[in-house]
Structure formats: structure tokens, C-alpha cells
Amino acid sequence: MKISFAKPALPASGTVVVGILAGRKLTATARSLDKSGGGHLSRAMEAAAFEGRAEQTLTILAPAGSGLSRLVLLGMGEAAKLDTAAFERLGGATWSAIANAKDKDVTLVVDALPGCNVPIAQAAAHMAIGALLRSYRFDRYRTEATEKKDDKPQVGKLIVSTADHDLAKKAFAPMEAVAEGVFLTRDLQSEPANILGPVEFSEECQKLEKLGIKVSVLTEKEMKKLGMNALLGVGQGSARGSRTVILEWNGSKAKTPPLAVIGKGVCFDSGGISIKPAGGMEDMKWDMGGAGVVTGLMAALARRKAKANVVGFLGLVENMPSGTAQRPGDVVRSMSGQTIEVINTDAEGRLVLADVLTYAQRKYKPATIIDLATLTGAIIIALGMEHAGLFSNDDTLAGQLTKAGQETGEKLWRLPMGDSYDKLIKSDIADMKNVGDGRGAGSITAAQFLARFVESGTPWAHLDIAGTTWTNKDLPLASKGATAFGVRLLDRYITEHIETKR
Ligand code: BES
Ligand code: MN
Numbered sequence: 183m184k185i186s187f188a189k190p191a192l193p194a195s196g197t198v199v200v201g202i203l204a205g206r207k208l209t210a211t212a213r214s215l216d217k218s219g220g221g222h223l224s225r226a227m228e229a230a231a232f233e234g235r236a237e238q239t240l241t242i243l244a245p246a247g248s249g250l251s252r253l254v255l256l257g258m259g260e261a262a263k264l265d266t267a268a269f270e271r272l273g274g275a276t277w278s279a280i281a282n283a284k285d286k287d288v289t290l291v292v293d294a295l296p297g298c299n300v301p302i303a304q305a306a307a308h309m310a311i312g313a314l315l316r317s318y319r320f321d322r323y324r325t326e327a328t329e330k331k332d333d334k335p336q337v338g339k340l341i342v343s344t345a346d347h348d349l350a351k352k353a354f355a356p357m358e359a360v361a362e363g364v365f366l367t368r369d370l371q372s373e374p375a376n377i378l379g380p381v382e383f384s385e386e387c388q389k390l391e392k393l394g395i396k397v398s399v400l401t402e403k404e405m406k407k408l409g410m411n412a413l414l415g416v417g418q419g420s421a422r423g424s425r426t427v428i429l430e431w432n433g434s435k436a437k438t439p440p441l442a443v444i445g446k447g448v449c450f451d452s453g454g455i456s457i458k459p460a461g462g463m464e465d466m467k468w469d470m471g472g473a474g475v476v477t478g479l480m481a482a483l484a485r486r487k488a489k490a491n492v493v494g495f496l497g498l499v500e501n502m503p504s505g506t507a508q509r510p511g512d513v514v515r516s517m518s519g520q521t522i523e524v525i526n527t528d529a530e531g532r533l534v535l536a537d538v539l540t541y542a543q544r545k546y547k548p549a550t551i552i553d554l555a556t557l558t559g560a561i562i563i564a565l566g567m568e569h570a571g572l573f574s575n576d577d578t579l580a581g582q583l584t585k586a587g588q589e590t591g592e593k594l595w596r597l598p599m600g601d602s603y604d605k606l607i608k609s610d611i612a613d614m615k616n617v618g619d620g621r622g623a624g625s626i627t628a629a630q631f632l633a634r635f636v637e638s639g640t641p642w643a644h645l646d647i648a649g650t651t652w653t654n655k656d657l658p659l660a661s662k663g664a665t666a667f668g669v670r671l672l673d674r675y676i677t678e679h680i681e682t683k684r
């Protein structure tokens with residue numbers, strides 16, 4: 183869907199979206215349409231019990247003589263309660279109401295809202311980005327045979343009509359750059375594992391060179407030389423090679439140490455010899471969700487020319503059972519020198535991340551490290567899909583990330599860490615084992631494992647995104663499927679805390 187901004191004026195034809203505040207309070211354009219149509223809108227709202235609650239929508243026939251085909255009444259709730267995140271959700275609701283409009287062009291009218299604290303241009307830009315994010319659809323594998331029957335959205339263009347349209351357009355540009363990153367992430371997360379293995383993923387990354395990102399790829403031979411045996415052990419059962427990808431964006435003129443962002447990239451997680459049950463195993467194609475987020479984030483930073491030095495790292499493997507696969511009980515020596523007893527081959531993400539953490543620190547001396555991983559089923563039990571799990575050794579970093587989460591709607595909830603949890607991964611024959619004792623605190627023991635690979639107090643945060651990477655129902659800003667949760671969150675964190683002012 184294309185988005186454009188235009189001065190306030192009703193089109194001669196087509197579908198128009200107008201806002202209605204809580205208690206059926208008409209915004210300016212809605213009022214004038216109601217008046218010229220002899221109370222058309224008021225009667226429709228009455229008949230349909232439409233109250234104007236936030237994100238409630240009602241599609242009606244346009245008043246006779248207006249030339250328009252349909253009107254979408256968009257409930258906005260109370261003006262004083264609207265913040266930028268709320269405007270994004272309104273944009274998302276707009277898209278779902280217009281997706282199947284027969285008109286190719288739809289006009290969204292954003293009128294001044296007395297009592298609302300968000301400037302009108304910002305409101306318009308945030309509504310536009312909400313609509314755009316919600317409009318994403320992965321239809322690469324739909325052929326004519328089913329696509330037509332399946333209500334393919336007809337709307338091609340959303341014209342946002344508002345007073346400060348030039349300002350809105352300017353505010354929208356960097357948001358659109360981030361949306362491009364979100365869409366890249368969603369494409370990667372949606373791609374089935376027969377198409378996207380570690381090598382194919384690394385080839386997709388190489389395409390980012392055209393955005394000014396420096397891309398390097400470590401092959402198995404190179405990783406072997408570096409001693410990345412924990413990562414290699416996970417991939418050794420697969421017929422496909424493992425890769426580590428490094429994505430560098432040096433957007434700041436200052437030679438400051440970079441932010442490192444690390445993603446778990448298990449292109450398919452069968453569990454390995456500790457094989458998973460059949461039911462739901464198809465979900466494990468998006469076990470590379472964290473690596474997908476890092477890739478999309480780096481693309482977003484480059485597209486909006488962020489004044490920040492950020493290095494992305496992807497640990498790409500496929501976890502498969504076979505005659506060459508790693509066995510429960512195997513001991514591997516990680517790049518850090520620490521040894522690991524592999525009790526369960528399905529606790530593979532932490533093994534991959536351990537070596538990538540070490541590589542990132544040895545090679546790039548980052549100021550701060552953030553990793554993202556679809557790491558544990560236990561985080562889904564704890565937090566569902568409302569929040570991702572946050573683990574950190576640094577209260578300031580944890581606070582900054584939590585705030586960025588609230589602002590973008592990609593919310594985090596911090597869980598505890600500490601020595602008593604660390605004890606649970608003690609091994610009898612190696613420095614540690616890859617799962618905890620007993621069934622409790624599975625997400626925390628996973629984080630404790632990672633913490634053992636964070637060197638000399640570098641501020642570090644781990645985001646367990648197993649519950650938020652994929653959605654089985656439509657969300658305000660993401661239709662069913664891949665969410666790219668984390669891209670907008672980290673983009674915001676970088677804007678607020680990493681970017682230099684000049
Ligand atoms: N990739 C899974 C975690 C996961 C589960 C992600 C569901 C998304 C949805 C991870 O590798 C895994 O298998 N974790 C195990 C750890 C256990 C063996 C200690 C789990 O959560 O069951
Ligand atoms: Mn697993």
C-alpha cells in the first residue's frame with residue numbers, strides 16, 4: 183500500500199475515513215458530512231450502536247449527493263487519552279476497515295482534535311504508519327488459484343488528508359524507513375525453512391550492502407578456527423552449513439564503541455536428537471526470529487541514516503537429528519574456553535548465542551550488548567504474547583528498553599537473575615550444562631547461561647521473544663503471522679540513547 187499526504191479537502195469520489203470521538207462526538211469533517219447529508223452519520227451511528235470507542239469502526243454508504251461511495255467512521259475514544267501509540271493503533275484499525283473496500287484509493291481525514299496533546303502532523307504520521315504496518319501480508323506463495331477467492335486487499339493507496347500535511351510527510355519519512363525494516367524482518371520470519379537455511383539467510387544479508395551496511399560472513403571453516411564449537415555443535419546434524427553474519431552500520435562520525443545487537447538464527451529447530459513432538463513443529467521455522475529482527479533493524483538504521491554505530495550479529499544454524507548430530511551428554515568447548523555439557527539438544531539457542539557473544543566482544547569491544555532470541559517455551563507460559571521477557575545486568579539499560587517498549591507498543595517485562603538461579607546450571611563434568619535442574623525457571627536459567635558469556639560487566643540485555651515473534655490472531659499493528667517484534671523497539675532505543683546529536 184502506498185501512503186501520501188494531502189491538504190484537507192474531500193475527494194470527488196471513493197471511500198473516506200472520518201474520525202468520531204467517544205460519545206459520538208463528530209470531528210469537523212464528519213460534522214460537515216453529517217450536516218450536508220441531513221443527519222446521515224448520526225442516524226447510522228444510532229442504528230448500529232456505534233459509540234466512537236477507540237478502534238471501533240463502522241462502514242456506511244456515503245450520503246447521497248456527496249459523490250463518495252463509502253464512509254468509514256473511525257472511533258477514536260477520548261481525545262485527551264490519545265498518545266502516539268494510540269494513533270498507530272487507530273491507523274491499524276483504519277487499514278482493517280478499508281482493506282476490502284472496492285475503491286483503490288482511500289482518503290483518511292485527520293482533523294484537529296481539541297483536547298489532544300499530540301500535534302496534528304504527528305497524529306497523522308503515526309496513523310499512517312499504523313495503517314502501513316498492519317497492511318503487511320506474506321503472499322509470496324499464493325497463486326491465482328486461491329489468491330482471488332481469499333479477499334486479497336484491493337486498497338492500493340491511502341491519502342492522508344490533514345492541515346499540516348508537509349510536516350506530517352516529513353515526520354513520516356523515517357517511520358517509513360523503519361517499516362521497510364519491519365517488512366524485511368517479517369519476510370525472513372515467514373519464509374519456510376526449505377527456502378531459508380543458514381546459507382540462504384546469509385545471502386539475503388549480503389543484499390544489504392547496497393544500503394551502505396558492511397556485511398561479513400563467517401563460514402564453518404573460519405568458525406572452527408575461532409573455536410566456535412558450541413555453535414558448530416548445534417549445526418553438525420544438518421546437511422546445511424552454519425554461518426555467522428556480521429552487519430556493520432557506522433552512522434556516527436564519533437569513533438565511539440558500538441552497540442552490539444545479536445540474534446538467534448536457528449533456521450529450523452527440530453530439537454535435534456532431543457526431538458520435539460510433531461504438533462506445532464512447523465512453528466520452528468521462525469526460530470530465527472531474533473536474527474530476522476537484527477537484519478531488519480540494521481536495514482532500518484541504514485535507510486534512515488541513523489547517526490549511530492551499531493553492529494548486528496546473526497548466529498545461523500539448523501538444528502536437525504541425524505547420524506552426525508550432537509548427542510545428549512556431549513561436552514563442547516566454547517570460543518570463550520568454557521566447557522558445556524549438552525544435556526538437551528533442544529536447548530540449542532543458548533549454545534549458538536554463547537559463541538556469538540564471545541565473538542562480538544573479542545572482535546568489536548561493544549559498549550552495550552542486546553540479544554534477541556526465541557529462546558524458551560517457558561517465557562510464553564510466563565508472559566503470553568503481551569510482553570517479551572527482559573533480562574539484564576544493568577538497571578539503566580533495562581529501564582531504557584522498558585520505556586522504549588511502552589512507547590512503541592513492543593512491551594517488555596523484566597525477570598530476575600541471580601546466583602541462586604546460576605547454580606541450577608552447574609554440571610558434574612563440565613563448567614556448566616545447557617539446561618537447569620528440574621522444570622522451574624526455564625527462561626531464567628537460559629538467561630543465566632548467556633550471562634556466563636558476557637565479559638567484565640559490559641551492560642547487556644537479553645530479550646526472550648519466543649512469545650511475541652508470531653501471532654495467531656490479528657493485532658493492531660500486525661496481521662496474523664510474523665510480527666517483527668523488536669525492530670521498532672530497538673530503533674526507538676537507538677534514537678533515544680545511542681544516536682549522536684550531530
Ligand atoms: N526454540 C525453542 C523455544 C520456543 C518454543 C520458541 C516455542 C518459540 C516457540 C527453544 O530452542 C527450545 O526448544 N527451548 C526448550 C528448552 C528446554 C529444552 C530447556 C523449551 O523451551 O522447551
Ligand atoms: Mn530448541
Ligand code: ZN
Binds near residue numbers: 448451469531556
Ligand atoms: Zn530453538
